[in-house]
Amino acid sequence: MELSYIINIILALLSIGFGAFGWLAPRYTMEKVDLRDGGSTMGMSEVRAASGALFVMAGVGAIILNTPAAFAMIGFIWGGGALGRATSLILDGQTQSKWIFFACELAVFLVALWNNL
Secondary structure (H helix, E strand, O other): OOHHHHHHHHHHHHHHHHHHHHHHOOHHHHOOOOOOOOOOOOHHHHHHHHHHHHHHHHHHHHHHHHHHHHHHHHHHEEEEHHHHHHHHHHHHHOOOHHHHHHHHHHHHHHHHHHOHH
């Protein structure tokens, strides 16, 4: 098995794993990212969708398609997270948690693109 394939599978499984938390455990995810329930179910719905099932399906889709473009797309998705996080670091203030999330998102973005483009 090639190292590049192993890296792709790891990135896909990482996306699936982290996405599963947002999708299936939105309250836990909301607590970890300091989100509050506003009294409706819309917040949990958003976490399940945007922080959860989106990442699960990106990982599953990449594994099914098994092409460099599909695995690169995982990188672009995580890169979008890094871009949003960097914007927040600049405009909303800096915290250690934001820097840690940013570093992880940026790492997945760079590794996925380096490995597939």
